[in-house]
Each structure stands twice: as C-alpha cells, then as structure tokens.
Amino acid sequence: MKILHLTKKYHPMIGGDAYAVYNLKKYQMETGCAVYVLTSNCDEITQNEKVFKYGLKDTSANLDKITPQRLIxxxxxxxxxxxxxxxxxxxxxxxxxxxxxxxISFAAKFYNIPVVNTCHGISFDDKRYFFLKRQAEKFFIKHSGFEKVIAVDKNGLEILKKAEIKNGIYIPNGVDIHRFENITREKNCGKIRFLFVGRLEKQKGLEYLLKATEYLRSKNDFEIIIAGNGREAKKLKESAKEYGIQDIVKFTGKLSEQELFEHYLKCDIFVLPSLWEGLPLTLLEAASAELPIIATKVGGIPSVFSHGKNAILVKSGESMELAREMRRLIEDKKLREVLGSNARNLVEEYSWENSVKKLDSVYSLRVS
Structure with a gap:
C-alpha cells in the first residue's frame, strides 16, 4: 500500500502531530508500505525523496495561526x-x-483517492479559540468528504458526535513501549526531579507549575526540569526569577531524542499542568518510562488515566492543589513506585504496532 501523510508539522518539530506522523511513517514502512509525507515549507524540515514540502516559506510558530502566508x-x-x-x-x-x-480533497476526488483525517486536537467546541478558527475547522471536517475522521482520545470522539459528524472513530496515538525495556534508571542527586516535556505555550499551563514551585521552595529538596521551546519561554524565565525559583527550575530548550531519553531516565516524576489537551503523547512516553505522573483533568487525559491508580490528576489552573500533590509525591516513594508501575502496565496497549494495525484496517476498508 502507498500512503501519503499530510501534516503541517513534521520531525524534528515539537508537537503531537509531528511526532505521530514521524512514527507512523517509521512503523508503517516496517510493515512493507511505501510511505510519503507532504508538509509545510519550513527550514527545520529536511526534504528528501519521501518527504515533500508545499507552499511559501514559513516558521513553526506561525503554522497554527491564520496568516496571509498560510492562506496563500x-x-x-x-x-x-x-x-x-x-x-x-x-x-x-x-x-x-x-x-x-x-x-487536497478536490484533487483526491478527481483521482478517486480516499482521504482520512486525524484530529490531534479539536477546537470547534472550545471557546478559548476565536470564532473564525472554530467554525473553519468544523466546516473543513464536514465538507472534505473524509472517509473517516479519527479522534486520538475518547473525549474528542464525543465532540465529533455532538457536532453530528457520523464517521468519527477512536484510534489513539502510540508510543514506543520497547524503548524503555530493560533500562537502568539513573540514581538521583538527593533531590526529586520533576520533568515537563512540550512546547512552551500558554496551553501547557506552565505558569501554574512555576507558581506551585514557589509555594514549595522553602524545602530545597526538588528540581523542575522544563524541556522544550516556544513563544512563552522568555516570559516563563522572567516569572521564575520573579518567584525566586530560578535555581530550582532548569530550562533545557529543545532536546534531541537521545537527550530526552536520558532525561526520562534521570527524572523521578513527570508533570503536565495543561489547561487543555487531547491525549498528549508525552504522557504515554512518561508512562512507558515508568515515571509517576501528575497531570490535569482536561481533554482525553481522564479517559485514559485514573486518579490515584496510575496517575495523580488535578484541576487545571490550580497551583495550590498542584503544589500539594507535588509535595505528596516528593515525600511518598512507595506511591511513586506504584503509580509508575501501574502507568507502565496501562501503556502496553498503546504501542505504535497496535495503532498501525487499527489504521491499516481503516485504510483497507476503502482501498480494497
């Protein structure tokens, strides 16, 4: 089978869609498929015989905005x-x-090529996004003739149903569950290390993590490692100085795959204080690495993770509650071990191999 993935972002960019397409390409090629990628014309992305670019030169920061450049x-x-x-x-x-x-659907119809679409995040019922963006997304999904509209979390599937999009299905993204098998975790330096991985954007709620850190700073027994880059980086560093926690919080910038792997091994707790989400791939990676997780009860997270069983879930935007749960995990090693072990067991069903099998069954329905 010959598959063309169409994506705004692609490796090595940060983002769930970039990460998902990169891995789908890898695992689908292992099954014998010929896989190609058509993506934005950004300098970060390397074009080759399997990866093509379209449109005007752009930057990753502008890809989620409605700009004249994007429209052209x-x-x-x-x-x-x-x-x-x-x-x-x-x-x-x-x-x-x-x-x-x-x-692309017009040319696809001309050549009788089926199109499926994965929603890595759904904005049209979320009033945090401005009206035009929400209506445009709903219009595109309803009028593109997609064979299937794939939600990566169960909350997203419910949103599609409420919008009367009847061809929605649920297929979660995957994670490389083999990457962290038979690993030796690095012993910590005496301090508990919290790890955040992702784009430094308002969506991720990092301001609340910094505020929670300020509440806890009197006990100098932990560190916060923030891995990633984004538009909020400068503001967050200024906030860390304002709160007097610049010695506790370490901003690494964007990490390579190997560096990120090493951080999963040397850190003790994964924290994701997002204000809104789908089902973040970083949570699945952290679970695969057997890290205990603190995350917010937003989007598809509560449909996968259970509070007190395989994660600690807190209300978004609540720094004090976040601080209490951070302190609880700092002091309770046994709880950290139980949460990490249960998270690892949970994530076994979210392998890329399983995701590829489910997608193949969707593709085959129409291709055959």
Whole structure:
C-alpha cells in the first residue's frame, strides 16, 4: 500500500502531530508500505525523496495561526496537489490537519483517492479559540468528504458526535513501549526531579507549575526540569526569577531524542499542568518510562488515566492543589513506585504496532 501523510508539522518539530506522523511513517514502512509525507515549507524540515514540502516559506510558530502566508500556502496546495497526486498515485491520503485535508480533497476526488483525517486536537467546541478558527475547522471536517475522521482520545470522539459528524472513530496515538525495556534508571542527586516535556505555550499551563514551585521552595529538596521551546519561554524565565525559583527550575530548550531519553531516565516524576489537551503523547512516553505522573483533568487525559491508580490528576489552573500533590509525591516513594508501575502496565496497549494495525484496517476498508 502507498500512503501519503499530510501534516503541517513534521520531525524534528515539537508537537503531537509531528511526532505521530514521524512514527507512523517509521512503523508503517516496517510493515512493507511505501510511505510519503507532504508538509509545510519550513527550514527545520529536511526534504528528501519521501518527504515533500508545499507552499511559501514559513516558521513553526506561525503554522497554527491564520496568516496571509498560510492562506496563500493552502491555495498553492490546492493547485499543486493535482500534479503531485497524479505523479505519486497514493492508495490513501492520511491528513493530520482538517484545513490541509480540505484543500487536497478536490484533487483526491478527481483521482478517486480516499482521504482520512486525524484530529490531534479539536477546537470547534472550545471557546478559548476565536470564532473564525472554530467554525473553519468544523466546516473543513464536514465538507472534505473524509472517509473517516479519527479522534486520538475518547473525549474528542464525543465532540465529533455532538457536532453530528457520523464517521468519527477512536484510534489513539502510540508510543514506543520497547524503548524503555530493560533500562537502568539513573540514581538521583538527593533531590526529586520533576520533568515537563512540550512546547512552551500558554496551553501547557506552565505558569501554574512555576507558581506551585514557589509555594514549595522553602524545602530545597526538588528540581523542575522544563524541556522544550516556544513563544512563552522568555516570559516563563522572567516569572521564575520573579518567584525566586530560578535555581530550582532548569530550562533545557529543545532536546534531541537521545537527550530526552536520558532525561526520562534521570527524572523521578513527570508533570503536565495543561489547561487543555487531547491525549498528549508525552504522557504515554512518561508512562512507558515508568515515571509517576501528575497531570490535569482536561481533554482525553481522564479517559485514559485514573486518579490515584496510575496517575495523580488535578484541576487545571490550580497551583495550590498542584503544589500539594507535588509535595505528596516528593515525600511518598512507595506511591511513586506504584503509580509508575501501574502507568507502565496501562501503556502496553498503546504501542505504535497496535495503532498501525487499527489504521491499516481503516485504510483497507476503502482501498480494497
């Protein structure tokens, strides 16, 4: 089978869609599929015989915004897709962004190529996003002729149902569960290390993590490691200084895959204080690494993780509650071990192999 993935972001960019497409390509190729990627024209992405770019030069920071540059790129995709699909002749197009899926759907219909779309996050019922973006996403999903609309978490599937999108299905993203098998965890330095991994954006709620850290700073028995980059980086570093916690909080910037792997091994607790989410891949990675997790009760997180069993779940935007649970895990080693072990057991069903099998059954329904 020849598969074309269509995505705004791609490796080595940070983001669930970039990470998911990179791994789907890898694991689908292992099953014998020919896999191609069509993505944004950003310098971070390397073009080769399997990875193509469309549109005007852009930056990762602008890809989620409605800008004249983005709109021009979408129309260029519309025109270029007729030539590209005619030459490549994929059996299936897997879109990872509704706007991209809509603009390629015209050429796909012309060549009778089915298109499925994965929603890595759904904005049209979320009033944090402005009205035009929410309505545009709903329009694209409803009028693109997608064979299936895939939600990566059960909460997302419910949102699709409420919007009367009847061809929605649930297929979670995967994680490399073999990566952390037979590992030796690095002994800590006497201090408990909390790890956050992700984009430094308002969505991730890091301001509340810093405030929680301020509440706990009198006991100098822990560290916070924030791995990633983004638009909020400067502001967050200024907040850390303002709260007097700059010696406790370490900003690493973006890490390589090997560096990130090493951080999962040397840290003790994973923390994700997001204000909204789908089902973050970083949580599945942390669970795979057998790290105890503190996360917020938002999006698809509570549908996968259970409070007190395989994670600690707190209300979003509540720094004091977050601080209490951080202190609880700092002081309770046994609880950390139980949560980490249970999280590892839970994540066994979220392997990339399982995700690829489920997707293959979706592709095959139409391709056959």
């Amino acid at each position: 790129s979408l129309f260029l995709l519309f025109f270029e897709s007729f030539r590209m699909l005619g030459e490549l002749k994929p059996d299936i197009i897997h879109s990872h962004s509704a706007d991209l899926g809509f603009f």
